[in-house]
Amino acid sequence: AVGCDVLAVPTGTDGIEAIREKTFDLVITDLRLPGTDGLSVLRTAKGKESQTEVLVITAHGSVDTAVEAMKLGAFDYITKPFQMDELLLIVERVGSMIMLRRENQDLKHQLEEKFCFNGILGANSQMRAVLEKIKLVAETDSTVLIVGESGTGKELVANALHQNSARKGYPLIKVSCAALPESLLEAELFGHEKGAFTGALRQRRGRFEMANRGTLFLDEIGEISPVVQVKLLRVLQERTFERVGSNEPIETDVRLVCATQKDLRKEVAQGRFREDLFYRLNVVPIVVPPLRQRQEDIMVIAEHVLETCSLKLNKHLRGFSQQARELLLRYSYPGNVRELENMVERAVALGRDQAAVQPPDLCGFQSCPYLGGVQQESCGFCSEGLTGGKKKKDATLTALAAARESFEKDYIVSVLERVDGSRTTASRILGLSRKALWEKCKRYGIPSAHGDGGGGD
Known part of the structure; x- marks a missing residue:
């Protein structure tokens, strides 16, 4: 075919060796070959790269071999004798499909680059600004103070800062300051000598030593006591510290990242946090907005978590029903995000395979109040009065969600048009099962002119 680079080999064994050494877009193999058969070539090609397409040719065609080849992932099956134009037509179809598949992958990568960074999802303008700030600050050694409510993803920000810095080859050490009392926190941060206090049976390195040349993440920094505040201030000023029970200074090279859900300015004003330490920590502030201020992100995050949890729990759920979407919005x-993640994971666990997520799956109660059931004391949706006298205003799909659906519909239509309505080929390009593609066509009202209207070709 015009524009194709072709490698020809004389035996099936040579073909398998070539496939192992190089990746091909299309493999054309006879069924009967010297050395090994065409089905072995097919298995090798699909085993190495699932997106490599394989065309099987044979003069010994039978229903059994055709079915076996298709089950193994063959793109098509052609019997001798055939016209060369027939073969070239199939090659052109494969080329068009590969080109469309790559366009689809490029679009996905563009969306991921725009809305995702190191696991942090954000289509909302505030979150996009946060992501851009993380990318800029990660390359520096500046101290960062991450501020946000519980569950907003402050630890994910710390991870992203470390993984995109020059220190990523060294440890990222995390300490929850709220989880330890003052005496233990001091020893945890700076280490201690043997016999420094009751129970100190041997010398122990602290987190500052363990994080040397890397990053130290101090979560809930607003909870540390005045004594620890003084010692932390000294480390930041002098880059040295002493283990508990020792007077010998130890140098440290650590990038400090802190997080808090408290307003440290108010803590300073009320005398609970040192002003000089606050300014040392607040070199680069990053404020992570709560999820209620990021409605555009709700379905982006929910759909991502649904896909991830479905794979983990080996389930296949068909997105969210319209009622479930309204409930989430x-x-x-x-x-915040942690609650949404837990909610979607619960929905995957409770949801029926091959079905869309319903409101009872999200709240965990089959007599879901959203569907007219009895209100449940432990249901967050009930507590917000989604039923009864204090109903909230119905939410519509956000502009982002509507735009995504419009884009998806247009893209499916364009793919179907370019493959002459073949839903089998289109589903391969789009990375969907034929049934999932049929469901989307039905949902978006894509007419049967683009397929047979029943999910088959």
Whole structure:
């Protein structure tokens, strides 16, 4: 075919060796070959790269071999004798499909680059600004103070800062300051000598030593005591510290990242946090907005978590029902992203395979109040009065969600048009099962002119 680079080999064994050494877009193999058969070539090609397409040719065609080849992932099956134009037509179809598949992958990568960074999802303008700030600050050694409510993803920000810095080859050490009392926190941060206090049976390195040349993440920094505040200030000023029970200074080269859900300026004003330490920590502030201020991100995050949890739990759920979407978009998420993630994971666990997520799956109650059931005391949706006298205003799909759906519909239509309505070929390009493509066509009202209207070609 015009524009194709072709490698020809005389035996099936040579073909398998070539496939192992190089990746091909299309493999054309006879079924009967010297050395090994065409089905072995097919298995090798699909085993190495699932997106390599394989065309099987044979003069010994039978229903059994055709079915076996298609089950193994063959793109098509052609019997001798055939016209060369017939073969070239199939090659052109494969070329068009590969080109469209790559365009689709490029679009996905563009979306990921725009809305995702190191696991942090954000289509909202505030979150996009946060992501851009993380990318800029990560390359520096500046101290960063991450501020945000519980569950907003402050630890993910710390991870992203470390993984995109020059220190990524060294440890990222994390300490929850709220989880330890003052005496233990001091020893945890700076280490201690043997016999420094009751129970100190041997010398122990602290987190500052363990994080040397890397990053130290101090979560809930607003909870540390005045004594620890003084010692932390000294480390930041002098880049040295002493283990508990020792007077010998130890130098440290650590990038410090802190997080808090408290307003440290108010803590300073009320005398609970040192002003000089606050300014040392607040070199680069990053404020992570709560989820209730990022409605555009709700379905982006929910769909991502649905896909991830479905794979983990080996389930195949068909997205969210319209009622489930409305429920998710109405809620205020006091637990922020963490609560949304837990909610979707619950929906995957409770949801029926091959079905869309329904409101009872999200709230965990089959007598879901959203569907007219009895209100449940432990249901967050109930507590916000989604039923009864204090209903909140119905939420519509956000501009982003509507734009995504419009783009998806247009893209499916364009792919179907370019493959002459073949839903089998289109589903391969789009990375969907034929049934999933049929469901999307039905949902978006794509007419049967683009397929047979029943999910088959």
